[in-house]
Amino acid sequence: MDRLAEFLPSAEKGYLPYYLWVISIVSMGNALQNYVTLHYTRRIYNGRFVPNRSLPPASDKFNPEDSLAKLKPASSTDKDSEKAAQDQVTPLAARLFGTYTFMAGIIRFYASYELESRFLYHLAFWTHAIAAVHFTSEMLVFRTIRFSGPQIFPFLAAYSGSIWMIMQYSNYVQ
Known part of the structure; x- marks a missing residue:
């Protein structure tokens, strides 16, 4: 267990770094699957x-x-x-979504280790806020998402990450 702890970000000030680390790995995995199959993306964008x-x-x-x-x-x-x-999930749309999601995952990964950096903190926050706006607009404006089943996780990750980062800002950035 000590070996694993060597690779994880510090949780000295709270669990936000662990959240960002885990969600970064999930984001990068999701991004890569967009290059292999449309199946999982179609489960989210189901219109x-x-x-x-x-x-x-x-x-x-x-x-x-x-x-x-x-x-x-x-x-x-x-x-x-x-x-x-x-449906509107095309190979091109999946690759674009995958590329953005991979970039967001990398930003979150680096931020999980350096939350004291105001710039990385802001970038990590914006990856969540942009995702929240995207998923909300797809549901309410473009109607490509219904809030159920597989769509719940992206909403929860985007909104909980945004809110948590706003609430913890002064705890990490001085």
């Missing part, structure tokens, strides 16, 4: 979408294919649209 037929036609100033609103959530009652439904 089915269909082409948005209410967009105006293509013109010199507007291309519906370039619109962020080109897809809309599929209706569970419209069987014809369900046939055309697709």
